[in-house]
Amino acid sequence: MKKQLEYVDSILRSDPLKAYEMVLDFKEKIQDIELKVEAKILEARALIVMSRVSEAVKIADELLAMINKHGFDEKKTTAYNIIGTIQFEFINYDKALEAYMKGLANIKAYPDTDTEAMILNNIGDIYNHLEMLDEALNYFYMSLDLAKENEFHSLVGICQLNLAEVHFKKGEFETALDQIRLAINYFSTEEDYIGISHAHYSIGKIYKTIGNYEEAKSELNLSITIMRRLHEKHTLIQAYELMIEILIDEKAYNDALEYVEDAMQISKILANKKGFGDIALHAANIYEIQENLVEAIKYYKMFAETRETYEKDIEEEHQKNIDAQINIEKAMHEKEIYRLKNVELRKKTDEIQKLYEDMNTINAISQDITSTLDIRKILYVLYENINKLMDATLFGIFLYDEKKQKLSTDLMLQYGEPLEAIELDIEDESSIIAWVVREKEAIFTENFSSEKEKYKKDFDRNNLGHNSKSIIAIPLMIQEKVVGVMTVQSSNESAYNSYHFNLLMTLASHIAIAIKNSQESLKLSTEIKERIKTQNKLEVLNEKLSHMSYIDALTNIPNRRSFVDYFTRELHRAKRQQELVSLLIIDIDFFKEYNDNYGHVEGDKCLFLVASLLKRALKREIDFVARYGGDEFVAVLSNVDYDGALQVAEEMTYNIKDHAIEHTYSPIEDIITITIGGYSVIPSNDMTMEQIIHNADNALYVAKDKGRNQISFYNDME
Incomplete structure (x- = not known):
């Protein structure tokens, strides 16, 4: 059984589904408790690699409970690493960092240098996603040094790729290329062909960015060849898309369409709706350039239909993740409640119960606002529910147009009544809302009159909100980009506390997604209407089926x-x-x-x-x-x-x-x-x-x- 677990570990990265199925098949047969823990670790890791993170939450909780119950403290480092990775996938970077730090603390008592190196690399990933590039480099280099010291070659290669990505973001292309070449050496030592294919893809991406298309295509062809041999279809789609973009830039449209057909077939097999939609959009653009408007319309339709179903799937998955987090939090709180035995702790129980109720409200709000694309309906749903959680004398959402550098809203309610539309310049020094966008920071004040010098005055020229004493203003962000600002204000001092602020922070990401979906839907609807107008003019034309090329381009005989x-x-x-x-x-x-x-x-x-x-x-x-x-x-x-x-x-x-x-x-x-x-x-x-x-x-x-x-x-x- 131990050898079987070792085999599962060896294939987990290259074939996570097979690894997961093998663990499920024999984990109930395991009698040794330590091997049961190892199986649980592999089960959680496989789910994470397959992006089934909401399922991994429950497994991670069971894993930590088993470790605590049986005193396997040396395994806690691995468990915290898994929990941190799950929180990272949930974009809960603070919780992910907290879990990783617990893992590092446990290493002091139970040294585990391989896991320590992985955790340092994962912390670097967090800073990389937060665009804190210098901090990311620091952790990646620490992980790299430790991995080299332990001859952990596969992780050395991964660290080199991560370092290359950071240097690429910083515009340091030669340094990035040097790091990738070092990564290839380490991956080759381990015969890690997945790593090698990713490395060649990364080189191709850099060469494309600097305009060296011939080198880019050569590297991508290497990557694609390896991925095909390994049946690594997920990453293969990314390589195809990069190759298609290059060929479009070179006006090699027919060559690009060959990759389009392959990529769309693979996307169908994987049920990768985003990849299918992106490739369909490339095809539509090519046919439009070639003035084949019938084909262009067909692919624009594919893109529109796929985009719509993909966004629904994303929302469903997002909701599943939210539910999973709520359930795990609830389970932890229920254990805490069971332990409470006196009046002092009963008070804590009441607070926890309040938290449950408020989290349910947050959950209900999230479901309501993500089920509609009408932005005004989103506002009223938010206002009605937020008033259940706190005093909202004034409530509003400002939308940010990055191109125009303007903030605007017709989504402002005071005492439940709509207010006149407002437009603000992003550089307006008299606006607290503009300050939030510029600084990408939230504001929470219990007495604005005594703190307004810190933020400048708000709404004075519009005579709006200047009587507010308690103010919360939170940037609505998606992938580090501000799409708007939510503000809740009260005419009373100390109307809000940190609990209210944290609730609104939790809700902010859902609101940002709902706004983004609404904007994308409006944009897509407009595009589709324009395409339909074009299509109506071409009703006399018959649609032509696209055919995959069966001739070898070099020899002019069948391929x-x-x-x-x-x-x-x-x-x-x-x-x-x-x-x-x-x-x-x-x-x-x-x-x-x-x-x-x-x-x-x-x-x-x-x-x-x-x-x-x-x-x-x-x-x-x-x-x-x-x-x-x-x-x-x-x-x-x-x-x-x-x-x-x-x-x-x-x-x-x-x-x-x-x-x-x-x-x-x-x-x-x-x-x-x-x-x-x-x-x-x-x-x-x-x-x-x-x-x-x-x-x-x-x-x-x-x-x-x-x-x-x-x-x-x-x-x-x-």
């Missing part, structure tokens, strides 16, 4: 995808009719040496010429040759037996030799030669395409072992 489709059909036909089918796999001898010495340009010309000479050897329209990849080609010969396939293979060999393409670096001849492996068979019903390819490939390797420049058939080997 691997085309081969797979064609061979699949022919194999089914051969099985039905019990006819022969033959497969040839053709490899150019010592092509790497040709490329290395004659250069890639001549290498590409050679591939094109070889492809045309192979194609010339085919006599029937149904015979098929394709580029399989690199310097390898395949041919499918339907209803052709061994002798017929051998004749075609010999003619291919003759055509190549007869053309005498110079190759003085070949150890066997001074010209280009080929080696062919073949297999002819009447396939049984259970025979697969992969088996036939495998047999032909085995024949190819036999021919290579014999010295190349020859033909070998699997039928001769049997």
Whole structure:
């Protein structure tokens, strides 16, 4: 069982779903309590990697309870690291930092340098997300030094990538590139191909930013190749999108559309609505540039429909996360209530009960405001509910237009009655609201008249709110950007306390999301109406279906995808009719040496010429040759037996030799030669395409072992 857990740990990063399913399958069979704790740790980590954070909350709580109950204090560091990561995903950076610091404190009693290095890296992540870049660098370097000291190579690579991201944000591109190259070295030591693919993606992103598109595409192609091999579809979509953006900038629209088709297919498989919508928007833009308005409209529709469902999913997930946090807080408070035994502690119980009620109110407000896109309805829902929590003589929400540098509101209520619309300049020194946006700081004062010099005066020129004595004003922010300000004010002194302030701070993120959704919905609605107008003018045109390219761009013959489709059909036909089918796999001898010495340009010309000479050897329209990849080609010969396939293979060999393409670096001849492996068979019903390819490939390797420049058939080997 211990070895099984170690195996789960080894695959957790590359295949978290398999790791999670394995833990669920055998965790109930574990008898040893220490192994049960290890299984619980792996279960929580797998859920986090799969972004199922709301489920991980419950597991983390159970984990900490098990550790406390059985006295495994040395495991607390890992538990706090997991809890911190969960809070980080919830964007509760203060709680995440608190958990990480508890983990570091526990390390003093129970040293665990690997986990310590991970926690330092995670703290760096927090500061990076908060755009506190110098602090982030400090923690990343501390984590890096510790990881190097312990030869924790995979974490060293991750730290180098994180450092590269911070230097990239600071515009220090050469430093960022140096860090990524160091990361690749460490990932290579561990054979961590996921890390290597991420590193090449990061290099591509930097080269794109500095305008070096050729290097960017080269790095992205490396990243994409590795991700495809590893079936790392989530990150592959990001690499595709970056490649598409580059190709659009280069006006290589058809090449971009090839990546669009692949990316959209993968997004569908993963049910990645955001990725699908973003790629659809790129496709719509390309078709609009090409003046193919019918296709453009189709993809704009896809984008609009996907965006709408994606935003609903995000809100549902956000609500699940809120519910999970409330439930865990409630569970903790219920344990505390059970412990209370005297009057003093009963008072605490009443406070906790009040907290439950207010949190339920906050939850209800969140559900109400995120279920509507009408911004005025959002205001009245907020005002009605906030008055249940505190005295709100005046309540309002200002919206911030960053482009115009203006604050405006028609969302202002005093004693429940709407007030006249207001517009403020962001640099207005007489406005407390403008001050909040400029400083990105909340204001909480119990007596504004005695503190107003700190913030300047508020609303004096509009004669609005100047009688307010207790004021709370909170910036509404999404990803460190201010979208507005919420203010609650009372004509009474000391109307609010820190409890009220914290409640409003909790609510602020939900309000910001609701406002952002409303604005995005309005913008999207306008865009769709404009697109529909265009579509109505084009009703006389028929929609054309987009087709995926099946031709290899370099050799102008079918590509691997085309081969797979064609061979699949022919194999089914051969099985039905019990006819022969033959497969040839053709490899150019010592092509790497040709490329290395004659250069890639001549290498590409050679591939094109070889492809045309192979194609010339085919006599029937149904015979098929394709580029399989690199310097390898395949041919499918339907209803052709061994002798017929051998004749075609010999003619291919003759055509190549007869053309005498110079190759003085070949150890066997001074010209280009080929080696062919073949297999002819009447396939049984259970025979697969992969088996036939495998047999032909085995024949190819036999021919290579014999010295190349020859033909070998699997039928001769049997």
